[in-house]
Amino acid sequence: xxxxxxxxxxxxENEVVYQHKFDKIGxxxxxxxxxxxxxxxxxxxxxxxxxxxxxxxxxxxxxVDWQSNVTYTxxxxxxxxxxxxxxxRHQNRASNKRTYxxxxxxxxxxxxxxxxxxxSGYTTHSPSINFANRSxxxxxxxxxxxxxxxxxxxxxxxxxGQYSKSFHSVLPTIMGRIDLPGGGDMFLRYSGSxxxxxxxxxxxxxxxxxxxxxTVGNPQLNxxxxxxxxxxxxxxxTEK
Numbered sequence: 549x550x551x552x553x554x555x556x557x558x559x560x561e562n563e564v565v566y567q568h569k570f571d572k573i574g575x576x577x578x579x580x581x582x583x584x585x586x587x588x589x590x591x592x593x594x595x596x597x598x599x600x601x602x603x604x605x606x607x608x609x610x611x612v613d614w615q616s617n618v619t620y621t622x623x624x625x626x627x628x629x630x631x632x633x634x635x636x637r638h639q640n641r642a643s644n645k646r647t648y649x650x651x652x653x654x655x656x657x658x659x660x661x662x663x664x665x666x667x668s669g670y671t672t673h674s675p676s677i678n679f680a681n682r683s684x685x686x687x688x689x690x691x692x693x694x695x696x697x698x699x700x701x702x703x704x705x706x707x708x709g710q711y712s713k714s715f716h717s718v719l720p721t722i723m724g725r726i727d728l729p730g731g732g733d734m735f736l737r738y739s740g741s742x743x744x745x746x747x748x749x750x751x752x753x754x755x756x757x758x759x760x761x762x763t764v765g766n767p768q769l770n771x772x773x774x775x776x777x778x779x780x781x782x783x784x785x786t787e788k
Contacts, residue, residue: 550597552592553590553591555713556589557588557725559584559586560586561585562583563580564580564581574622579618579702582615584612586610586612587609587611588607589607590605590609591605591606594757594759600652601650604648604649604656607644607645607646609642609643609644609748610647615636617634620632629679630678632675632676632678634673634674638669638671640669641668641746642658643666646658647659651721656677664752665703666752667702668702670697670698673697674696676719678690688724688725692719692720693719695715695717695718696716697771699713699771709739709752713770718740719740719741721738721739722741723738724736730783732781733781733782734779734785735779736779738777740774743774752764
C-alpha cells in the first residue's frame with residue numbers, strides 16, 4: 549500500500565491577567581482569562597496497490613477553549629498563606645469526517661458509513677481552597693477542589709443524536725519538601741485530576757485509515773480520573 553497525508557493547522561492563544569496587591573503584605577487578588585483556538589485540516593490518502601483503489605479521508609477539527617478564574621490570597625502567620633479560587637472553563641470541539649473511495653474509475657464515491665459530523669461541549673466549574681507554608685527547611689502545600697463538569701455531545705451526521713452527562717469530582721493536591729539529616733531532602737507531590745475524552749474518541753464512526761487497526765468512538769464515554777504520586781529523595785555529596 550501507499551499512504552500520504554497533508555495537514556494544515558493554526559493555533560491562536562491569548563491571556564489577560566489582572567493582579568492587585570493590598571496594603572497588608574501577602575493579601576492579593578487576581579483575575580485571569582485565557583482563550584485558545586485550534587483549527588486542523590487533514591487530507592489522508594490510502595492506496596491499495598493490489599486492488600488498485602484509493603481511499604481519501606477529509607477531516608476538519610476545530611477547538612475553541614476559554615477559561616477564567618479569580619484567586620484571593622490571605623497571609624496566615626509569618627510563613628503561611630491561605631488562598632481560595634473559582635475557575636470556569638468551557639471547551640467546544642467540532643469534527644467533520646468525510647470518506648471517499650475511487651475503485652480505479654477516476655470518480656470519488658462518497659462513503660456514508662465511514663463519514664461523520666460531530667460536536668461536543670465540555671464545561672467545568674471548580675471552586676478550591678489551598679493552604680501553603682514555607683519556612684527555611686521545609687515547605688508544604690495542601691489544597692482541595694470540587695469540580696462539576698458537563699459533557700454535551702451532538703451527532704449531526706449520518707444519524708442525529710444528543711448525549712449529555714454530568715460529573716462530580718473531588719480533587720486533592722498535596723506537595724511538600726523537608727530537609728533530612730546529613731544534607732539530604734525529600735520531596736513529595738500527589739494530585740487528583742480529570743480529563744475529558746477527545747472528540748475523535750467520542751465520534752461514533754469507524755476509522756479505517758489504518759486497515760490493520762480499526763477503531764470506533766463512543767459518545768457515551770465518561771471523563772477519566774487520574775491519581776498521580778511522585779516521591780523524590782536526594783542527597784548531594786558536596787565534597788565530590
